[in-house]
């Protein structure tokens with residue numbers, strides 16, 4: 001059972017990133033208060049990376065014990081270590097290098113020059129094994145119950161590196177897969193699958209700009225996940241669409257906030 005979508009709209013993309021960062025601090029603080037640690041799945045893309053940068057500006061950011069946060073990725077561009085286009089590289093530059101994380105709790109997906117060489121299938125299998133090892137009995141599966149899974153959304157409705165009508169979107173068993181011939185460069189990636197994403201406690205889809213309005217409207221309007229993979233990204237307890245006004249222009253009326 002997953003949670004029906006909720007929509008929160010901010011005036012512009014900067015406010016979207018800042019408000020999401022503040023919301024994330026609160027979510028991590030609450031998770032740590034409840035169980036001593038917190039887990040977050042990071043996303044690549046402009047919006048996701050902007051949220052990480054904005055986290056540094058959140059006055060209460062150090063209410064989070066960053067050494068007790070488990071960091072995962074929803075997807076990774078399959079590139080060499082330190083490549084500027086890797087989501088890990090961008091996340092380290094935006095946030096992880098600036099707060100006191102526990103390096104052993106930062107779970108990056110293998111690079112293309114890592115221990116599995118340039119085989120993305122082996123890198124995907126290794127990450128699936130890592131997730132299974134991190135899962136506890138109460139998670140009821142081979143993926144930890146991530147406190148929050150951050151996801152971006154593409155113009156054609158992709159999320160993570162799960163693209164419309166792609167082999168990844170049809171995956172029902174594996175939790176992590178290699179993605180080849182990706183329409184968004186670079187072509188080779190490693191990605192969580194929708195079944196893995198749906199093990200999250202909360203899924204936050206964050207996107208802005210007019211170019212995303214159609215995909216957002218279709219996802220919230222009932223499109224299937226094969227056509228709009230972001231529509232299949234739902235959390236066990238909460239599914240939150242965090243938008244700016246430009247991306248929300250076509251959101252179905254049922255999601256419009258009550259008039260003040």
Ligand SMILES: O=C(O)[C@H](O)[C@@H](O)[C@H](O)[C@H](O)COP(=O)(O)O
Pocket residue numbers: 043044045046047048075076077087151152153154158159160161184207
């Ligand atoms: O590795 C990636 O590229 C991301 O994981 C991808 O899913 C991204 O989040 C969306 O394409 C949105 O990207 P923007 O926020 O830059 O539009």
